[in-house]
Amino acid sequence: xxxxxxxxxxxxxxxxxxxxxxxxxxxxxxxxxxxxxxxxxxxxxxxxxxxxxxxxxxxxxxxxxxxxxxxxxxxxxxxxxxxxxxxxxxxxxxxxxxxxxxxxxxxxxxxxxxx
Amino acid sequence: xxxxxxxxxxxxxxxxxxxxxxxxxxxxxxxxxxxxxxxxxxxxxxxxxxxxxxxxxxxxxxxxxxxxxxxxxxxxxxxxxxxxxxxxxxxxxxxxxxxxxxxxxxxxxxxxx
Numbered sequence: 001x002x003x004x005x006x007x008x009x010x011x012x013x014x015x016x017x018x019x020x021x022x023x024x025x026x027x028x029x030x031x032x033x034x035x036x037x038x039x040x041x042x043x044x045x046x047x048x049x050x051x052x053x054x055x056x057x058x059x060x061x062x063x064x065x066x067x068x069x070x071x072x073x074x075x076x077x078x079x080x081x082x083x084x085x086x087x088x089x090x091x092x093x094x095x096x097x098x099x100x101x102x103x104x105x106x107x108x109x110x111x112x113x114x115x
Numbered sequence: 116x117x118x119x120x121x122x123x124x125x126x127x128x129x130x131x132x133x134x135x136x137x138x139x140x141x142x143x144x145x146x147x148x149x150x151x152x153x154x155x156x157x158x159x160x161x162x163x164x165x166x167x168x169x170x171x172x173x174x175x176x177x178x179x180x181x182x183x184x185x186x187x188x189x190x191x192x193x194x195x196x197x198x199x200x201x202x203x204x205x206x207x208x209x210x211x212x213x214x215x216x217x218x219x220x221x222x223x224x225x226x227x228x
Contacts, residue, residue, distance in 0.1 A: 004157075035216055043204065045158070045219035091157050102171050103148065103208075103217050105157035 003027065004092050004106035011111050013082045020067070021077040021109045023092030029053075031098045034075040036066065039089040039108070048090075051075055082113045117141070119220035121207050127226045133195035136223045140188070140209030147184055148217060149192050150206040158206055164190065197227045 005024045013019040025034065036048040051059045051066045059066040067076040079086055092106045120139040128134050140147050145166050150158035161180065163171040166187035175182065179198070184190040194201055204224050208217040 037219075042221075043224075044221050045206065045208070047216040047218065050216055093157075102160050102163050103210075104160070105150075107157045108155075 138207030144209035
């Protein structure tokens with residue numbers, strides 16, 4: 001079974017609108033961390049936001065927020081006031097357990113922001 | 116602070132030839148990852164090091180791939196011999212430890228012809 005599922009291959013949004021990118025995860029661990037990365041066409045992976053499984057509040061970083069619904073095992077990324085520079089691939093990732101462990105990625109969602 | 120440095124950025128080789136990629140992680144980061152990213156896909160782990168120990172190499176095709184991390188700092192990933200299907204981007208990342216995000220290099224784009 002896939003540990004990270006991103007069901008939206010591509011999303012379109014107009015500039016200045018908000019957009020939600022979906023991510024569901026599968027783990028039996030009680031302690032885990034969820035991450036979102038952005039990958040523009042230049043190829044580098046840019047860390048955006050982190051949510052720990054014990055964090056009660058949803059994480060926020062500027063225009064990025066993470067809608068964490070633990071019971072549903074979902075960790076959706078919300079981008080408010082989209083900008084043209086937000087056009088990129090977005091990856092959801094998870095690290096399981098309390099010890100050292102691997103960061104596992106989903107297949108990604110391509111976001112295109114239009115003027 | 117310098118980020119994760121990878122070289123080369125691009126490499127074109129003929130099939131059956133060997134190739135090596137080099138990664139210099141962020142200073143002080145004990146965890147080092149090598150990921151493989153095929154076009155339009157998410158990164159897939161090849162190997163993870165904690166200091167100089169390879170602690171997760173279950174996805175590394177050991178018949179042709181090898182990796183080393185001498186003195187727990189720089190790392191080298193080697194493919195010998197390369198196959199057409201190895202064409203992909205090879206990403207290196209490092210992390211200060213558990214619970215922290217991984218910082219990625221710009222990757223090496225390998226084309227096998």
